Amino acid sequence: MTPLDKTKPAANQRPKLPQELNILSVLIGVAIIFEILGWVIKGQSFLINPQRLTIMILQVSVIGIIAVGVTQVIITGGIDLSSGSVVAMTAMIAMSFAQVGTYARAVYPELTDLPVIVPVAVGLGVGLFAGMINGFLIAKTGIPPFIATLGMMVTARGIAKWYTEGQPVSFPSDDFAAIGDGVWPVVIFLGVALIFHFGLKYTRYGKFTYAIGANPQAARVSGINVQSHIIKVYAVAGLLAGLAGLVTAARAETAQAGMGMMYELDAIAAAVIGGTSLAGGRGRIFGTVIGTIILGLMMSGFTFLRVDAYYQEIVKGGIIVAAVVTDVYRQKKRAKAS
Amino acid sequence: MTPLDKTKPAANQRPKLPQELNILSVLIGVAIIFEILGWVIKGQSFLINPQRLTIMILQVSVIGIIAVGVTQVIITGGIDLSSGSVVAMTAMIAMSFAQVGTYARAVYPELTDLPVIVPVAVGLGVGLFAGMINGFLIAKTGIPPFIATLGMMVTARGIAKWYTEGQPVSFPSDDFAAIGDGVWPVVIFLGVALIFHFGLKYTRYGKFTYAIGANPQAARVSGINVQSHIIKVYAVAGLLAGLAGLVTAARAETAQAGMGMMYELDAIAAAVIGGTSLAGGRGRIFGTVIGTIILGLMMSGFTFLRVDAYYQEIVKGGIIVAAVVTDVYRQKKRAKAS
Amino acid sequence: ETIGVAMSLFDDNFLTVLRHNIQKHADELGVTVQMEDAQGDIARQQSQIENFVASGVDGIIVMLVDADSGQAMSKIAANADIPLVFVNMLPSNIENFPAKQAWVGSDEEQAGRLEATEVCKLMGGEGEAVILMGQLGTTGQRGRTKATKEVLASDECSEIKILDEQTANWMRTPALDLTTNWLTSGIIPDAIIANNDEMALGAIQALKSAGFSMDDVVVAGVDATQDALAAMQAGDLDVTVYQSAKGQGYGSLDTVLKIAKDENFEQKVVVPFELVTPENLEQYKTKN
Amino acid sequence: MLSSKTSKAVKAYKENLTETVLEITGIRKEFPGVVALDDVQFRLQKGTVHALMGENGAGKSTLMKIIAGIYTPDKGTIRLRGDEIRFLSPLDALEHGIAMIHQELALMPFMTVAENIWIRREPQNALGIIDHKKMAAQTQELFDRLRILIDPLTEVRFLTVAQRQMVEIAKAVSYESDVLIMDEPTSALTETEVEHLFEIIRELKAHGIGIVYITHKMNELFEIADEFSVFRDGTYVGTHASSEVSRDDIIRMMVGREVTDMFPKIEANIGAPIMEVEGLTLDGVFKDISFQLREGEIIGMAGLVGSGRSNVAETLFGVTPATSGKIKISDQEIVIDSPGKAMAQGMAFLTEDRKETGCFLPLSVRENMQIAALKESYSRYGIVDQQSINKLCVEMETALRIKTPDLDERIENLSGGNQQKALIARWLLTKPRILILDEPTRGIDVGAKAEIHRLVSQLASEGVAIIMISSELPEVLGMSDRIMVMHEGHMTGILDRKDANQVKIMELAAR
């Protein structure tokens, strides 16, 4: 038998360096810019401040938790616009089961001082359920994910407002508040990220997710049950949005119907900055984590440099674009080089 | 080359009804439901009320104008998240050239009582420019449209806020206010829709737009200058967002940094409800007009039936999804039946 | 009678209380109210007013998204000859109202003034302060921030330096993060003046978790929400400002009904803000 | 192969040589506007290769997709080893031992070769953690067995079409199924690779696997198939042993008429040079290509897969502009750095990858045909002259015998061959002076192929200069006035029609 190809596959066709290094260098670049500006403008270091490094991640942990879920959704070629509203909805509902008895105007006066597991279970359950509905609509009716989750975005926000007629839900038990205490949100975020980083790389769940995003027909003819997997992926995204809702509520020690507004866009931005392709089939949780941290770095950096509030937004838009442009450009260059 | 027998079994001919009828029937369905509910709940007709019919379109004209631009963007396989912010930015800037001299705190005290053409030109110019930047970023750097326009969304909103440090810009000349008067917004919307309906169907601009959305590589090989066309399409979308900004400001007789929030999502929803495919290559302005009217119908109908505001949102999400599900389902059925 | 009520936001604490007061009073009077949520969008609010007109309501109460949009709303209602009452937010066209229109509410600048004056007093007229602003471009943010700055620029308070002013979008968590960012950037204020209570509470959380004693920092908000009053009780919050939701809610409904029945009414009903401090805390606990 | 399952099959094969694995009767399948299959029958014996023949759109792929659980039939029965079955999903079919290599490649570009092959069957431990090492080893083992030289850890996007096809074949083999369906597996392969594939097929056959083999290449039929069935317009025509019939018989069965001349070359008057290429180079891809093309001349380009023929064509047309070298058209030096510029010179280019760079899948056949012509003609002030262009589209539909319910049908729903014809129509509408055809008859049935050949000949006789890339040597030999041969990015020679033969070309192509 004659071999197919006399030319042995070139070694450089194997991905040499992990893709993630690309985006990591964007992070480092942004950090260095802030560091230099720090010395120039304020005569002090931006980075050498453990407290700032913590808050940098802390303030975006909730976005990060959502972004992990959204990343896997985007890898399947979908999108989830409902996360921010689901955060609000789960925060409201979960918090109503986490109130202390000493607060006179609890939502359910008979259901106060419950063990912390109750609101947590309720919150995760609500998120999971919302996600399942998203997944079900997308998989079974074939409507675009953009529309299904846009509908959920509007509806979940409506439910959050309706639940207590716009009243905030406050005064959680100490146990519940502890979820959002100190660096717990960071731990939860990084924990979730770790699980999904490995989950996507080393399990069939992950392989199916990539396969469906890359080529749904190919996935189908390879025997993957595409519909049921899609439902799973969106359900997981909903679950994580629910978790994010719990963390936000615990951290703020209150739940409000307006919470999580536009978080979905930040989460999607984090994923895409981190190298996840909106076309599906490509993306890594590690990149999303870096993308999330870039967002946090920006927020801290602006405050540190006392950038005028009015300029912050203008600049923020530019930085998001610049980060992705840099990433795209470097990828192209690398592709040419090999 | 001899033309050979080309037997086409007549029975196999597919019914040649325009695609649009599909979504038109969804509109009629929704209208009928409101009409019936009107009689059942309030004992009066919902539709037989000229004032209401006008309002129905009037209140969504601005969304509609944006949606026309967004439709052609979506047909190229892109998306435009910046429209709502561009509305605010153009409204602020244009209005500052439309103020009356009798108002003491005008933005440019020396530039008051200008002819109406000045603010209109400025507004359209600002919109066009924003759109061109979007297009340029997408075409030249290759970043996903979602990110380029997300960046513009954040930046344009920032500029709108920064422009007068958050102060609203009010007291326009009567000429300017006239743009938003009475049914003018409706006329502008339908005029724009008509132009683009024919433009997309019967011009090279339109054909290229569909071709790029269907397969950008094939479009390139077919001699289309894909990059420059993409820039044009986004520039036009920006121009229409600018027009929408002018109409909003004229109608409200004030411009505010918070204007147009989330309009982009309504506009995208209108386009998709109207049958435009987010995958690119498919869509019609007629469908978008119907999609827009469905949104307006819903708003008017809810108020008419005195649906509680909380439920309005919850239901609105459901209706958007249901409209698209129905459309997808009917398309499938039609495909099967013929 | 049917009264249309157009609210700027449904998910704002104070406005929710206001809304409930209108509803409560309507129930007492046997009036039907139809509430709409403009979700902070002027154009949406305008459409809602138009929809009210088309549905043939007997009167309209509107809590404006922005003061400057009053003009357009006035026109719509006047053209349809339907009574219109602005509640809470002072419309900028107050000076030339059409016949059947009125305003019942409070002056945002007064809130900022009350708040800042008390803070200035607590600081002894000197020290460093930061301002936590609401969502940029909103009437509350502008009025309250402007008044705050005016007070701090006055002779008695001119020794107070404003270190920074940033937005936390009216919300607790962003305020928490922003304050933490401040603290880590070496901005350690003696006073935090927030445009509302939610942000003040966020600042308190940040200060506490950074180990500051709440006795050392003056924290002030506006709204006197339940959460805020509890924080004041605990000695964390120093100043807040009470806005009478009941006064505004009842007043606006009464006024619109008066206009509808062609009775005499006042075109301008001012329901004043009231300063709340630990000293007079008790009397506000049950008010909102 | 080595698994216990297949060695059992070997035994069974020896016990019962003529056992029927798969039997299909009375199948009907309708698509909107088309009856793709009507009362069709088919039967596959164990350990044999059964070829499926028929014109483009005859329904071959559709029938196979029904067997593989992708479509459900409207009517009819399928029996697998005697039991009536109806598959509800591809998984169902796979689990019943039916694997398929699809006509349209179905791989995930950003996943590695190994991941693509073992998707859904990844080796994992009790905790569900995938063992990548083992997966790579399994792949290597499979490749060793099939003598495929591809790195299992390369991402598929780096592979050439031919390599991807081999991965698909390996993937299908890896299911160790009893029935293996191959839908035009050789359309992207050159002769050496085809020979390689046949060796694999013979070995599979020897292990008792029944193979359904779809092809448009007649010579393959006689080389590999034991029997064949012919379909025409969705109906069953007949089944025969391949030893019983002649090539012409089969063609007659397929097209329902005689196709006498596969290569109806008209001796054209070759005119003045229209295009002169000198030292054309694209760094790292091809080097120093020089030739002259004259009016009415057909230059055939031959070479192994990956020799760089398509790249040269792309550069000539401005898709990937050259890094150095000169192109003169009608004695004028022109820098062609975009397809638009090439078209302005009267050039046209039919690309080799229908799906990637050819079809606008969601658009109608009509839109697909007109798009290239709009740039230069048929539109004034940007407004398209629908009437006159529609008339030409209808003429093209008739002339090229494009099988479609009507021109407003989405091109997506046409069979591959008919898509190809629509794309040829696209370029003919631009009235080119220079026409570059990259694998113009790939995946096209014999009848249509002969027609395309006649068309190409006729165009040449009308003075159009043509460059035709083809991996089928008989086609190159039959159609070209001169033949340019490429090897690894170099031009290794240009042969005159009268001097050229298979051996000479292969010498130049593989040296």
Ligand SMILES: Nc1ncnc2c1ncn2[C@@H]1O[C@H](COP(=O)(O)OP(=O)(O)OP(=O)(O)O)[C@@H](O)[C@H]1O
């Ligand atoms: N999904 C579909 N929707 C509508 N029509 C279809 C679809 N798939 C196939 N067809 C039609 O069914 C008929 C049979 O197509 P099929 O792909 O089976 O042909 P084929 O024999 O494989 O042709 P080729 O040799 O070109 O691959 C064609 O007329 C085609 O247009």
Ligand SMILES: Nc1ncnc2c1ncn2[C@@H]1O[C@H](COP(=O)(O)OP(=O)(O)OP(=O)(O)O)[C@@H](O)[C@H]1O
């Ligand atoms: N997407 C790609 N990525 C990397 N290398 C590629 C890619 N496409 C082609 N190549 C390489 O470019 C070289 C020339 O390919 P080209 O397609 O021009 O060859 P060809 O002679 O036309 O073969 P074919 O008959 O397959 O079209 C090959 O060595 C191939 O490996």
Ligand SMILES: [Mg+2]
């Ligand atoms: Mg086929």
Ligand SMILES: [Mg+2]
């Ligand atoms: Mg090629």
